[in-house]
Amino acid sequence: MRIGTLKESYVADAALFDSRTQHAWLLLLALALALFPFVANDYWLYLACLVAINVASAAGLNILTGYTGLVSLGQAAFMGLGAYTVAILQIRAGTPLLPNLLAGGVVAMIGGVIVGVPSLRVKGLYLAIVTIAATFIAHFLFANFEFTGGTTGLSLPPGRIFGVDLDTSLRLYWLIVPVTVLMLLGAANLFRTRIGRAFIAIRDRDISAEVLGIPLLRYKLLSFGLSSFYAGLAGGLWAYFFRVVTPESFPLSMSIFFLAAIIVGGMGSTLGSILGAVFMTMVPELLKLLVDLLGGGHDLTVFLSPVRLVIFGGLIIGFLIFEPLGLAEIWRRTRRFFHLWPFRN
């Protein structure tokens, strides 16, 4: 319990953002996000878009793994479903951008529900293996079907929205970041509703949840569906961002990346999805910067990808052992320290 936050009504108690300090910071953050494109160069805009896409997908995985307690290693496959749907619609049907994105989300959601069906009978680690199986089956389908372009994949023209071609990072920023912010708000609000609370109950003890009157299959499938809907949307954004979709774009290691992101960020926390995805996306970039600083010869860049693997793995292990609640918990501690600062800390 924090002190110094007196609530006088239920509405105030249930509010998503409950203090004036929080409102001020959010306003500042929104301003920063809106002003960012005007001061940043292309490289930073590119990074911002990438981070936003990863945040969206990590938020989806957090719904499933962090809040419902169903470990999934299939997030990349669902992103792939979304990306392929968007690419095919854009190329073959030429439908507008926003419906395409939505369709990508819906197709991924259907895929997620299908993968989730075994979740009634199999649990925990068995389920995680089923999602790995789903990744490989999806990869096989992408690589062997005619209309997905086989192993060469698909390349799509820039998306068009309100008559503007989305061909630079600057323009894409105005699509990707608002969509991600909306998705995050949705995820945060979800856990103030019956559905979200039911997810948490299932995570804490699924049998007890069922005894309390939560239909397990329906809610587990719902969680799978929501999570892969997020992945599908993120995948669609991904398709518009990179404009090339191949079966190799969504490997198992990408699913591990998202799992690592929510572990590092903090499972069962929307803030955790944001912090984790930002952190994990920035680590390789920081490494690159470091290599440049060290004089970046050829022999150093060769080590870049294995060092990245070691650091990813090390972060997963380190956070699980030393800070299981992730960056979100570190953030909470910091915030609490400054809450009544300098009077008490």
Add this chain to the structure above:
Amino acid sequence: MEGFDWGYLFEIVLTGLAGGGLYALAALAFVLVYKGTRVVNLAIGEMLMAGGFLFFTFAAMWSLPIWVAIPAAVLASGVLGGIIERTMIRPLLGQPPISAFMVTIGLGSVLVGLVEIIWSADQRRLPEFMPTQAVTIGDAFLAPKVFWGAVVAAVFIAAALLVFRYWRGGVALRATASDQAAAYVVGINVPRVFSLSWVASAMLAAVSGIIVGSIGGISSSMGAFGLSVLVVVIVGGLDSVLGALVAGLLVGLVEGLAGAYLGGEYKLLATFIVLVTILMLRPYGLFGTHEIERL
């Protein structure tokens, strides 16, 4: 079916079963850890890889004789297993099982990265140490490495089973697996059993890593073998030794048949379809214990 080549089918079946023997050995290494410590080791493929690369270092880079290099690689792997258990798994005792499971994902990533840093990502060949004369059973022809690999795997499986049946430490391990609290009560040093199961598992993994590597070469992407091993243990039931053996042969057979009649890209697909089917029919695998949950 007219003109169906039964001889070819027989050959495929034999090769598949021989490959399955390797899966069975690696699956045994997995089941050992799961039975002993209830940790699902997703890094099993990477531990195989580590064993293969250690052997490569001893035999090819330091040019030790093969019969020194193999035991050395197996022992070094055992030490690695012990270190992993002590530094990563033991701090998570009492945490939800998901934590340990995810630590092994991280471990896999670290091992792949280390191998690429130390030995680079290139594919390498292990020194030859198996007989190169072709083996024929009836009319069927078997690649010598595959045949002898399966024989070695079978010998090690038998040895491991005997050890865990009769050796004191093996009995302690089985006691801990069936009831941890009771094992404590009768004076078994349970933490030491945990270490033991990781060390033994890493050693078995190293043996199968050396065999797999000598058949197909070693590289940093060898961990993919671990995916098939995961399928094997899930199909057989996570905590069943018998299941690991039967499912190992089954998955080897399915892969062999799918590879021969459908094409190489169908191999993984076929095994994963077997996996999903079995899970839908028997959620705890063929021989796994059906856990009863209480509120």
